[in-house]
Amino acid sequence: MSEKAPVPIRERTRRLAQAELTSIAQDLFVSQGYESTTVDQIAAAAGMSKRTFFRYFPTKDDLVIGKYDLFADRMAEALDDRPADEPVWESLRRVFDITLDYVQDDHQRARNDAMDEIVRSTPQLYARYLEKMQRVQQLLIGRVALRLTSREYEPSDPQPAAIVGAAFACMQAARQAWFASDRTEAFGAYLDVAMDIVREPTDNRSGDR
Secondary structure, three states: OOOOOOOOHHHHHHHHHHHHHHHHHHHHHHHHOOOOOOHHHHHHHHOOOHHHHHHHOOOHHHHHHHHHHHHHHHHHHHHHOOOOOOOHHHHHHHHHHHHHHHHHOHHHHHHHHHHHHHHHHOHHHHHHHHHHHHHHHHHHHHHHHHHHHOOOOOOOOOHHHHHHHHHHHHHHHHHHHHHHOOOOOOHHHHHHHHHHHOOOOOOOOOOOO
């Protein structure tokens, strides 16, 4: 796999600022409610002006939904970092490691669950959430297609989308099973079991079907 170009420092700075704003805003949303929290309050808590806030997020809704863009970028970069000769299914399993803290860390999970409830109970946010989650999978589908065929993803080839969709289904199944358990075992172990059950049989495939 060719060496990736480094992320420009301006872009890294922008992402860090967005991540910090998102974290600050989520704490406010959880403590006082989404509708009751204003952009002025978020900006003040972050120590910036309202005008500076709008440099990073056009609206309050964008701030909530923007975390899914950051999540998508992290997953895509994590897959890019995996060895080129690693089986695709194993690469996806390792990419999912970035979700472990969101599930296992009590503070992050509580905040994440609260934000999920806000998103699902707010129609305009939920509609955009569904669009963003589709983008997460699309970013991975294109990369999986390149690993399997060394070509750009073509909608006529169902395999890349099926593989990514199956991987996400395994992650969701593992999450539900872990929450239903006594949680004495790490979430990662549940993820391993789920993904081992549906292990993709054509890893390292190249060329046409």
